[in-house]
Amino acid sequence: MKVIILGATSAIAEATARLYAGEGAELLLVARQPERLAAIAADLRLRGAARVETALRDLADDGDVAEAFVGFIAALGGIDHVLLAYGVLGDQKAAERDPATARASLRINFTTAAAWALVAAEALERQGHGSLVVLGSAAGDRGRRVNFVYGAAKAGLATLVEGVAHRFANSGPRAVIVKPGPVITPMTEGFANRKGLMWASPETVAAVVRRAADRGGPVVYAPWFWRWIMLAIRLLPTPIFNRLNI
Amino acid sequence: MSWGRVLRARHAVARPHWRDELPALVGEGAEAGGKLLAIGLRRSYGDSGLNPDGAVIDMSGLDRAVAFDPETRILRAEAGISLDALLAILVPRGFFLPVTPGTRFVTLGGAVANDVHGKNHHRAGTIGRWVRRLGLLRSDGTAVELGADDNTGLFAATIGGLGLTGLIAWVEIEAMPIASAMMEVETIPFASLDAFFPLAEESDGGFDYTVAWIDCLAAGGALGRGLFSRARHAATGPLAPRKQRRGSSLPFDLPGIALNQLTVSAFNELYYRNGRRKAGRTAMPYEPFFYPLDRIAGWNRMYGRRGLYQYQSVVPPDAAHDATTAMLRAISASGQGSFLAVLKTFGETPSPGMLSFPRSGTTLALDFANRGASTLALMERLDAIVREAGGRLYPAKDGRVPAAMFRAGYPNWQAFARHVDPGFSSSFWRRVSQ
Numbered sequence: 001m002k003v004i005i006l007g008a009t010s011a012i013a014e015a016t017a018r019l020y021a022g023e024g025a026e027l028l029l030v031a032r033q034p035e036r037l038a039a040i041a042a043d044l045r046l047r048g049a050a051r052v053e054t055a056l057r058d059l060a061d062d063g064d065v066a067e068a069f070v071g072f073i074a075a076l077g078g079i080d081h082v083l084l085a086y087g088v089l090g091d092q093k094a095a096e097r098d099p100a101t102a103r104a105s106l107r108i109n110f111t112t113a114a115a116w117a118l119v120a121a122e123a124l125e126r127q128g129h130g131s132l133v134v135l136g137s138a139a140g141d142r143g144r145r146v147n148f149v150y151g152a153a154k155a156g157l158a159t160l161v162e163g164v165a166h167r168f169a170n171s172g173p174r175a176v177i178v179k180p181g182p183v184i185t186p187m188t189e190g191f192a193n194r195k196g197l198m199w200a201s202p203e204t205v206a207a208v209v210r211r212a213a214d215r216g217g218p219v220v221y222a223p224w225f226w227r228w229i230m231l232a233i234r235l236l237p238t239p240i241f242n243r244l245n246i
Numbered sequence: 247m248s249w250g251r252v253l254r255a256r257h258a259v260a261r262p263h264w265r266d267e268l269p270a271l272v273g274e275g276a277e278a279g280g281k282l283l284a285i286g287l288r289r290s291y292g293d294s295g296l297n298p299d300g301a302v303i304d305m306s307g308l309d310r311a312v313a314f315d316p317e318t319r320i321l322r323a324e325a326g327i328s329l330d331a332l333l334a335i336l337v338p339r340g341f342f343l344p345v346t347p348g349t350r351f352v353t354l355g356g357a358v359a360n361d362v363h364g365k366n367h368h369r370a371g372t373i374g375r376w377v378r379r380l381g382l383l384r385s386d387g388t389a390v391e392l393g394a395d396d397n398t399g400l401f402a403a404t405i406g407g408l409g410l411t412g413l414i415a416w417v418e419i420e421a422m423p424i425a426s427a428m429m430e431v432e433t434i435p436f437a438s439l440d441a442f443f444p445l446a447e448e449s450d451g452g453f454d455y456t457v458a459w460i461d462c463l464a465a466g467g468a469l470g471r472g473l474f475s476r477a478r479h480a481a482t483g484p485l486a487p488r489k490q491r492r493g494s495s496l497p498f499d500l501p502g503i504a505l506n507q508l509t510v511s512a513f514n515e516l517y518y519r520n521g522r523r524k525a526g527r528t529a530m531p532y533e534p535f536f537y538p539l540d541r542i543a544g545w546n547r548m549y550g551r552r553g554l555y556q557y558q559s560v561v562p563p564d565a566a567h568d569a570t571t572a573m574l575r576a577i578s579a580s581g582q583g584s585f586l587a588v589l590k591t592f593g594e595t596p597s598p599g600m601l602s603f604p605r606s607g608t609t610l611a612l613d614f615a616n617r618g619a620s621t622l623a624l625m626e627r628l629d630a631i632v633r634e635a636g637g638r639l640y641p642a643k644d645g646r647v648p649a650a651m652f653r654a655g656y657p658n659w660q661a662f663a664r665h666v667d668p669g670f671s672s673s674f675w676r677r678v679s680q
């Protein structure tokens with residue numbers, strides 16, 4: 001099993017990589033901070049990965065995405081699964097005031113992620129098998145005042161991945177968008193009271209991500225109950241929705 | 247909240263994931279008025295992992311293995327890694343932890359900071375004896391590397407130092423070779439405390455692991471009856487760990503009534519009879535042997551909302567028989583039995599830490615449902631017996647030891663205090679040192 005992870009320093013990605021390592025998989029980890037990347041790679045080797053390669057890259061740089069992805073595949077000698085995990089929550093208030101901040105968030109969470117997803121889809125289609133799993137967010141299901149710029153990017157990414165899954169329908173490869181609810185990771189560090197049923201651990205989400213690479217989709221929630229919560233939120237009539245502080 | 251659930255406190259908690267985040271966090275945390283404390287997976291019962299009104303660095307996000315060399319057997323890891331993760335790395339390669347406590351959901355840093363002991367204390371001593379080097383971050387901004395060759399005393403203060411000498415960032419520990427993930431286990435019932443001591447002495451010679459469960463509600467001639475268990479790593483068998491599913495979990499607190507004298511006494515009776523029936527030799531994987539409680543996630547909730555007190559003492563060899571008898575009598579008379587009364591003899595190997603709990607003698611570990619004043623009164627009676635015998639209590643399991651009792655049991659405490667980092671503190675330390 002050969003797996004490429006884009007944004008390998010994400011807590012959810014690292015927890016997922018440990019599951020792959022436990023299966024003896026071969027991994028290529030892509031991230032932009034060399035020491036952190038090296039720390040994860042060493043750990044995954046000890047946790048059972050057959051091989052761990054690393055590539056340093058700012059993933060928001062989409063200059064030569066197609067060539068870079070070919071390089072990743074060559075470094076690993078093939079691909080079975082691709083996990084696209086990087087993203088930033090960003091500052092919603094700043095994005096409302098400052099178009100450059102909004103653009104940066106949309107660029108990282110949507111524009112460049114879409115580019116990587118599309119080149120990965122090409123590679124999978126060409127070889128006729130493999131899975132593309134992308135981390136979206138429940139926040140993309142209905143725009144809410146607390147995080148709608150981030151949510152809009154994740155909504156766009158979800159639609160893109162759904163489209164890739166549609167393109168793959170009735171052929172070998174698969175594409176899945178995984179939409180977590182709130183997760184206790186560095187992205188949400190500083191949020192008040194990260195406890196209770198609404199908050200998942202990276203390990204819980206990782207188990208869903210790992211399973212999504214094998215079956216199910218094209219839209220998977222993590223944990224599963226967010227599908228029904230988000231359905232209810234989408235169905236709320238606007239006057240009621242407007243009164244809620246969520 | 248600490249694992250015993252009796253002591254609850256609020257903190258400002260940081261949860262770093264990366265080594266490069268630590269220096270700044272230690273600096274800021276120590277500047278904040280209430281001082282700083284690093285914690286692991288919070289499996290300590292008392293207040294040594296609490297720092298109310300201060301800052302806490304939760305190390306469980308720094309959980310990566312760094313390197314392992316099968317030749318030197320040295321494994322290096324970030325301090326927040328769990329013993330569970332270390333076992334998953336070591337066992338398939340034919341190695342084991344040199345020392346393990348009764349749960350594998352503790353961090354390496356937490357295990358070092360309490361200089362934990364296991365059922366093999368008579369052979370291996372404490373975990374601190376197997377620590378080859380460690381990295382300590384101090385509030386003055388320095389990062390020190392310490393090993394047994396350190397002659398400043400800081401290494402000896404940090405082993406078993408309850409997190410008070412600084413933040414342990416990483417640890418190098420020497421692993422122990424094994425041939426199989428299986429254990430050969432023998433269970434021997436004994437009818438009274440008098441039978442325990444010769445059994446322990448005979449077994450410590452030929453078995454790596456020894457421990458006894460005691461029915462502490464039995465009285466009179468049956469006082470101290472129990473089941474003695476002795477074991478070694480099997481010489482043959484598979485190394486691949488069998489994935490142990492967590493059996494069940496207690497998601498909520500049972501009403502306190504669930505653990506009254508009747509249920510404990512009925513449980514103990516059944517457990518003893520069952521053990522007697524099944525006595526003899528068996529082979530089993532290492533997990534159920536070392537970690538029976540880990541199969542019931544959240545078992546501490548069995549004690550209800552008021553939580554439990556743990557009480558673990560050690561008394562010197564000369565006093566062991568009489569003091570243990572006196573303690574069991576006091577417990578039996580009070581009717582406040584515990585499910586998990588455990589008796590073990592510690593070996594002669596000196597502990598490397600200034601505040602290490604283990605010393606040669608006999609250790610008795612108990613847990614009591616918190617029934618308020620009557621439970622505290624019982625523990626005070628036990629305190630008197632332990633103190634009289636020249637023994638001491640285990641801070642990892644304690645939220646109430648009086649300062650005088652702590653100081654009497656740990657005569658090195660003042661030498662230790664000189665190594666306490668001025669930016670670090672805990673409820674426990676304030677309670678016993680001020």
Ligand SMILES: Cc1cc2nc3c(=O)[nH]c(=O)nc-3n(C[C@H](O)[C@H](O)[C@H](O)COP(=O)(O)OP(=O)(O)OC[C@H]3O[C@@H](n4cnc5c(N)ncnc54)[C@H](O)[C@@H]3O)c2cc1C
Nearest residue numbers: 286287288289290347348353355356359362363408409414
């Ligand atoms: C079911 C059960 C069985 C047990 N059996 C045994 C046993 O057989 N033998 C035994 O010795 N103990 C036993 N214990 C106690 C347990 O091993 C110790 O309390 C252990 O220290 C807990 O580790 P932790 O990671 O949960 O640390 P915590 O409880 O979070 O912290 C413990 C102490 O370590 C310090 N600390 C933690 N991490 C760091 C760090 N990185 N740097 C500096 N200081 C740090 C904290 O400040 C605190 O003082 C048992 C506990 C349970 C719940």
Ligand SMILES: NC(=O)c1ccc[n+]([C@@H]2O[C@H](COP(=O)([O-])OP(=O)(O)OC[C@H]3O[C@@H](n4cnc5c(N)ncnc54)[C@H](OP(=O)(O)O)[C@@H]3O)[C@@H](O)[C@H]2O)c1
Nearest residue numbers: 009010011012058059060085086087137180182183185187
């Ligand atoms: N945590 C949640 O509550 C939650 C909920 C729903 C969805 N998600 C999604 O889950 C995914 C993983 O997030 P997480 O929770 O695991 O948070 P995380 O640990 O903060 O991970 C985010 C990762 O993205 C990386 N990244 C950001 N910009 C990058 C860039 N330009 N180039 C390379 N890497 C970049 C970050 O690396 P650097 O450290 O180098 O910046 C970081 O490793 C994200 O897509 C997130 O949107 C999270």
